[in-house]
Amino acid sequence: MSSVSYIRRPNRLGKLISTPGGRKLAEAVAQAEANIESMRPGMLAEVDGALDRLRQAAARQDAAAHADVYACASAIVGFAGLCHLKRLGEVAYNLCELSDRYIEAGAWNTAAIAAHIQTMGVLRMANLPEDSPEAEAVMEGLKTLVRRAEEKAAAEASQG
């Protein structure tokens, strides 16, 4: 039977954090958010760069292309939400989920991936307000496209 040890160590972070002085929590959060806001142009450039690399990766046929699609989508998730592009971030996250599932299953649905990339392009360029009916319609359109693409692939697989 394997043994289990329980170890306690002094809480160094707890001691440091609770020393008198420092910042009020509200000030700390506000300052951090202001710092992030000042970096918005650089983060938008990261989103655009990752979107370009994503389009290129999706067009490739080599072995690393699928992993690159996942990596680019993942990069967009990291920045989009910080640039007030919440919807774009959601689509990128869905693309991470989808591409990860395809990689695990050894399958790849080009149409479903392309639908995500086109939707991200639309959301980036159209500058739609996050909660507008138009943005909602774009998201619904993506769901429909992906569902159709997966149904078509499933039908082809069952025939072949």
Add this chain to the structure above:
Amino acid sequence: MEEPRARAPMSLAEMSLANLGSRIDLRKASILLVEPNNQAMDVLTSIFLGFGATHCLKASSFEEAQQVAHSAPLDLIACEATLQPEQPDGYEFVHWLRRSNLEPNAFAPVILISSHTSNRNVSRARDCGAHFMITKPLAPTVLLQRILWIAQNNRTFVECASYKGPDRRFQNLGPPDGVGRRHNDLSAELGDAVERNMDQDEIDSLLSPKKVVR
């Protein structure tokens, strides 16, 4: 030196930054930030600067993070899960750190950061020995909640053949479905009493032990 008075531990649900008037002092904390993307590193750094941190050490790869862990005592580590391609990632760094026997860094609080956790990495994230995993986009409020929780709840470290890291149990709900898995676990069914009930004096003596004077 006198230990600061221990605060009552707080559950994660209670930690809603409701007490925004209280303070956080990270000026003397040594914080390692591990992030391969320059822009993301700038974001992470700017958040910690906003929190009042003044001593952030930076690493962009597994090897650099190892070097920093060898060179300085760390009070907190914020590590991106995905590091350089074809190299060990953030999960491996935390796994290595926990088993490195580096004092005190092997026990340093670690927050892993990830945009998306692939199916392959879910169990690695659970088992590597990090205190928390948070998802991007980084929200300063969420990061601060986790830091405060770590600071106020000094978790016991568990070491066994398959895991070394902070105790992952957040709730004690007893055995699943009320049934123990070990041969000496007591039954959930209570039988009839076999002895007389205790009287109040006996109960009181159990609840308020007295110091023995010799």
